[in-house]
Amino acid sequence: MTASKSPPKIPSGVSDGHFLIRDGLFYRQSSTEPFTGIFECFYDNGQLEIKGCFKDGKKEGLWEKFWGSGQLEVRAYSIDGKEEGLWEYFDEDGELIKTETYKDGVLQEE
Numbered sequence: 419m420t421a422s423k424s425p426p427k428i429p430s431g432v433s434d435g436h437f438l439i440r441d442g443l444f445y446r447q448s449s450t451e452p453f454t455g456i457f458e459c460f461y462d463n464g465q466l467e468i469k470g471c472f473k474d475g476k477k478e479g480l481w482e483k484f485w486g487s488g489q490l491e492v493r494a495y496s497i498d499g500k501e502e503g504l505w506e507y508f509d510e511d512g513e514l515i516k517t518e519t520y521k522d523g524v525l526q527e528e
Contacts, residue, residue: 442499443475452476461486470496485510501525 438445443452452475459468465488470481476499483492489512495503500523507516519526 444472445475473498495520 436447437453437457438447444457445451445453453472454474455472457468457470457472458466461467463486465486466484467486468481468483470477471479473479477496478498479495481492481494481496482490483494485491487510489510490508491510492505492507494501494505501520502522503520505518505520506514507518509515516528518528
């Protein structure tokens, strides 16, 4: 099975303007230190769109992207800012439609 959806992208900023990317690292606008913590981005209707963690400005651990309905769209993992392990893609009904496996940011198999 294939999906037309691409992996979850980390936005270059958030609509409230609190975050930005500099030199490939994620920062709070008010800080000179790369961001460490939980990141959440929401649709205009208040529904969660993306949730994940950063460590020292890089994606780390589990990342999830949701359809506007709240249904899971993508479940992905990153280590030190690189794609890692099993990535799962779901259709709007919650059915698994595609999997990919990454190692050190390189796609190993679909």
